[in-house]
Amino acid sequence: MASTMHFQIEGLKANIENKEILKGFDLTINNGEIHAIMGPNGTGKSTLASVLMGHPKYEVTAGSVTLDGEDLLEMSVDERARAGLFLAMQYPSEIPGVTNSDFLRSAINARRGEGNEISLMKFIRQMEAKMKDLEMNPAFAHRYLNEGFSGGEKKRNEILQLMLLEPRLTILDEIDSGLDIDALRIVADGVNAMRSEERSFLIITHYQRLLNYIKPDFVHVMMQGRIVRSGGPELAERLENEGYEWLKEELGIVDEVVGQEA
Amino acid sequence: MTLNTLLPVDPKVLADRSRSAGEPAWLTELRLKGLELAGERELPQLEKTRIDRWNWATLSLDAAGHATETNTTPALTELLPSENAGNALVQIGARTVHRELSEELKAQGVIFTDLVTAAREHEDKVRPYLLKAIAADEHRLTALHAAFWNGGAFLYVPKNVQVEIPLYASFMTEAGETLLAPHVLIVAEEGSSVAYVEQFQSGSEEAAQVVPGAAEVFAAAGAQVRFASIHNLSTSVIDVAYRRAILEQDARVEWVVGELSAGNGISDTTTYLNGKGSSADAKVICVGDGEQRLNLTTRNVHVGRATESDMSTRAVMRESATAIINGITKIEKGATGANGQQAEKVLMLSPTARGDANPILLIDEDDVKAGHAASVGQVNPEQIFYLMSRGLTRTEAERLVIYGFLAPVVAEIPLPELEKQLRELVERKLGQ
Numbered sequence: 001m002a003s004t005m006h007f008q009i010e011g012l013k014a015n016i017e018n019k020e021i022l023k024g025f026d027l028t029i030n031n032g033e034i035h036a037i038m039g040p041n042g043t044g045k046s047t048l049a050s051v052l053m054g055h056p057k058y059e060v061t062a063g064s065v066t067l068d069g070e071d072l073l074e075m076s077v078d079e080r081a082r083a084g085l086f087l088a089m090q091y092p093s094e095i096p097g098v099t100n101s102d103f104l105r106s107a108i109n110a111r112r113g114e115g116n117e118i119s120l121m122k123f124i125r126q127m128e129a130k131m132k133d134l135e136m137n138p139a140f141a142h143r144y145l146n147e148g149f150s151g152g153e154k155k156r157n158e159i160l161q162l163m164l165l166e167p168r169l170t171i172l173d174e175i176d177s178g179l180d181i182d183a184l185r186i187v188a189d190g191v192n193a194m195r196s197e198e199r200s201f202l203i204i205t206h207y208q209r210l211l212n213y214i215k216p217d218f219v220h221v222m223m224q225g226r227i228v229r230s231g232g233p234e235l236a237e238r239l240e241n242e243g244y245e246w247l248k249e250e251l252g253i254v255d256e257v258v259g260q261e262a
Numbered sequence: 263m264t265l266n267t268l269l270p271v272d273p274k275v276l277a278d279r280s281r282s283a284g285e286p287a288w289l290t291e292l293r294l295k296g297l298e299l300a301g302e303r304e305l306p307q308l309e310k311t312r313i314d315r316w317n318w319a320t321l322s323l324d325a326a327g328h329a330t331e332t333n334t335t336p337a338l339t340e341l342l343p344s345e346n347a348g349n350a351l352v353q354i355g356a357r358t359v360h361r362e363l364s365e366e367l368k369a370q371g372v373i374f375t376d377l378v379t380a381a382r383e384h385e386d387k388v389r390p391y392l393l394k395a396i397a398a399d400e401h402r403l404t405a406l407h408a409a410f411w412n413g414g415a416f417l418y419v420p421k422n423v424q425v426e427i428p429l430y431a432s433f434m435t436e437a438g439e440t441l442l443a444p445h446v447l448i449v450a451e452e453g454s455s456v457a458y459v460e461q462f463q464s465g466s467e468e469a470a471q472v473v474p475g476a477a478e479v480f481a482a483a484g485a486q487v488r489f490a491s492i493h494n495l496s497t498s499v500i501d502v503a504y505r506r507a508i509l510e511q512d513a514r515v516e517w518v519v520g521e522l523s524a525g526n527g528i529s530d531t532t533t534y535l536n537g538k539g540s541s542a543d544a545k546v547i548c549v550g551d552g553e554q555r556l557n558l559t560t561r562n563v564h565v566g567r568a569t570e571s572d573m574s575t576r577a578v579m580r581e582s583a584t585a586i587i588n589g590i591t592k593i594e595k596g597a598t599g600a601n602g603q604q605a606e607k608v609l610m611l612s613p614t615a616r617g618d619a620n621p622i623l624l625i626d627e628d629d630v631k632a633g634h635a636a637s638v639g640q641v642n643p644e645q646i647f648y649l650m651s652r653g654l655t656r657t658e659a660e661r662l663v664i665y666g667f668l669a670p671v672v673a674e675i676p677l678p679e680l681e682k683q684l685r686e687l688v689e690r691k692l693g694q
Binding site: 053054055056076077078080081082086087089092093094095096097098102103106107110111144145161165 | 642643644645647648649650651652653654655656658659662663665666667668669670
């Protein structure tokens with residue numbers, strides 16, 4: 001099963017408050033592939049991430065999303081997670097009163113299912129090892145989930161969850177925003193350590209610099225709520241050097257953003 | 263209502279009861295005075311809570327009945343936390359069925375027994391304090407409590423004695439007609455420290471009754487008292503809990519209160535920071551469900567200079583429960599350098615639940631600090647989305663968020679076993 005992952009998005013359209021943000025989005029991700037989605041602000045990148053995870057404030061109006069042939073859109077948020085989807089969020093929620101380690105263990109056990117819970121010792125060993133990899137202060141295990149964490153600490157904590165939950169398809173939503181270069185390297189090392197034939201990634205980013213650390217197989221540019229150009233890593237480099245204007249000219253796009261009143 | 267004809271009992275009956283229990287004359291007098299006042303005073307006027315509509319009829323000496331020997335006693339081992347079995351007191355209905363204090367603490371001069379026994383054996387330590395922090399003449403409920411209280415607990419800690427193990431008291435209602443009305447009196451002498459944990463619970467489903475409880479804490483200079491109280495009385499019980507502390511110089515009291523009863527309730531936790539440099543911390547949690555009507559007040563009264571107080575109340579309201587939550591910080595003239603902070607937070611889990619947070623600052627001195635924060639809201643959908651995106655079911659996600667909301671108080675219970683029990687109680691109250 002796990003060795004033949006196939007993730008397919010076809011003609012996906014989604015609204016927020018009756019404004020259409022995704023306007024027919026298509027993408028296929030196979031085993032072990034890393035896809036990057038780039039694009040200017042306001043073109044629907046983060047909406048895509050939220051819609052795929054099932055955020056309740058978005059309404060899907062058309063299209064399909066399947067994971068190994070299973071209809072993802074029919075699943076609740078937690079079912080999507082248990083099916084192997086993970087979203088590292090741009091703005092992770094703070095949950096006061098719930099310690100990071102209690103939360104992590106609950107999340108791991110939610111995936112493993114009843115009767116197959118991870119032993120406490122094994123969990124602690126794993127958590128401590130991964131925290132060390134991410135150069136996180138061990139005290140963060142006992143802090144309340146994301147409460148009072150700096151932007152960079154929250155991002156590391158997202159990657160910690162990623163490493164412990166070992167999803168099959170990971171969406172990184174602007175994981176590089178607000179990170180200094182050292183933190184970016186640590187986060188990228190964490191993701192790279194997860195790379196395998198059995199794991200795929202969808203990296204949403206505004207800047208090319210993250211892609212210096214995590215090499216994508218495919219690069220897509222998003223404008224007006226859909227993919228307008230796809231290519232290899234060289235596409236990302238050209239965008240970094242030349243910006244988006246050349247592409248907009250080629251495509252005849254004047255305003256690349258979606259969902260805003262003209 | 264202020265008619266002597268409403269007196270729930272004949273004074274002579276009350277006096278006879280007191281004497282036959284071997285109570286000293288001064289105590290009998292206190293009871294009679296309470297009864298007299300009960301006929302003169304009104305029920306307390308509580309913010310937005312019509313307690314005059316509650317059924318107070320059972321609060322009388324008849325309901326208080328005679329202790330009967332035929333009542334069965336639940337196994338003590340089930341009532342006592344194993345870690346505290348040697349320093350514990352158990353009252354079921356009107357009867358104190360167990361009291362034990364380790365030889366080590368006795369040797370240090372610590373007294374821990376029921377209050378009736380203490381009044382008989384330690385008049386010098388009981389009489390100067392009893393009903394001094396809670397006056398019988400405040401209102402009808404304090405007056406009736408003064409007249410009818412039974413069993414109870416007396417905890418005395420001599421000068422400079424540090425009691426390391428928390429002392430534990432269990433107060434249990436009884437199916438039948440006996441009134442549970444404990445009065446808890448804690449006297450901590452200079453430089454002493456002690457933690458006391460009590461639990462109010464119902465033995466089984468029972469007929470309508472009122473549990474009029476009261477607790478007084480007197481902390482002398484530099485004394486530290488930790489007072490934890492968990493209430494888990496059944497639907498048919500009106501739970502009344504008046505708690506008061508009076509602090510002398512540099513004394514400190516820490517309240518940890520879990521209001522988890524199933525019926526209507528009044529909870530009032532007040533600290534008088536009389537001595538310079540004294541401090542108080544009150545943490546209260548409450549889970550309301552069904553048709554419960556709850557009125558919770560936490561009050562810190564700053565009298566002395568450089569006094570500090572903090573209070574935090576967290577309430578979760580389900581179904582059609584209503585809670586009125588009052589936080590009152592009072593800073594008297596002359597209490598320069600005082601600092602009083604408070605926060606009340608209510609989490610609403612249903613559209614028919616109601617929670618009012620009323621932060622009140624009453625400040626009669628200029629050179630002070632005071633702050634308040636209050637919020638009433640629902641479970642944040644972003645938090646639920648975040649947790650569910652990690653694979654937790656909606657139920658599990660909500661449970662975590664609600665526990666997290668209550669955690670800062672639950673974690674403060676000084677006995678690990680009780681903390682676990684409190685978690686379980688919260689779980690049950692949350693219907694999970």
